[in-house]
Amino acid sequence: MVYLVLESTADYSRTIRFDAQAMHDIGGFHEQALLGKVARALDVSVGMGKEETRPVETGVSVRTISFERLVAELAGTLQLYVMDRKGTPIREQAFGANPCFLLTDHIPMPKKTFHSLERQGAKKISLGSRMLFASQCVVLIHHELDQR
Secondary structure (H helix, E strand, O other): OEEEEEOOOOOOOEEEEEOOOOOOOOOOOOHHHHHHHHHHHHHHOOOOOOOOEEEEEOOEEEEOOOHHHHHHHHHOOOEEEEEEEEEEEHHHOOOOOOEEEEOOOOOOOOHHHHHHHHHOOOEEEEOOOOOOOHHHHHHHHHHHHHOO
C-alpha cells in the first residue's frame, strides 16, 4: 500500500492511495505511467469536500485528508517509522508484522510534525548519514526487509 499526500492544493490536501494487491495494470514501469495515475486521481478529486473519498480505478482512490490525519489513522494498526539521519540504523531496528515507513520529499517536515509523529509512536530510523531521494529509500528499505 502506498499513500501519496499532496499538500499544496487549492482547498484540501489530497491523499492518493495505491493498493498494489488490487491494481491490474499501471501502464508500464516508468515515471510517466505513475504520473498519469496521479493526474487522473487529481482530476477525479475536483470539487471534493473535506475528508471525502472517491474511487479512481481499481486499486486507486483519492481522499481529501491531511498527512497528520492519515498518520493518526495508520498509527492505530501499523508501527510507524520515520526517516531521520540521527535515528536507529535500519540494520539494528527490529520490525513487527506491519511496519509503515514515512518518507518525504526534498522539503523537510516541520519540527512540530516530528514531535507529533513521536507522540503517535513513530520510531526514527536511519539509512545512513546522507540525504537520499525517497525512491532510493524505498529500495534500501525493501532490501533490508528482504534480508531478514
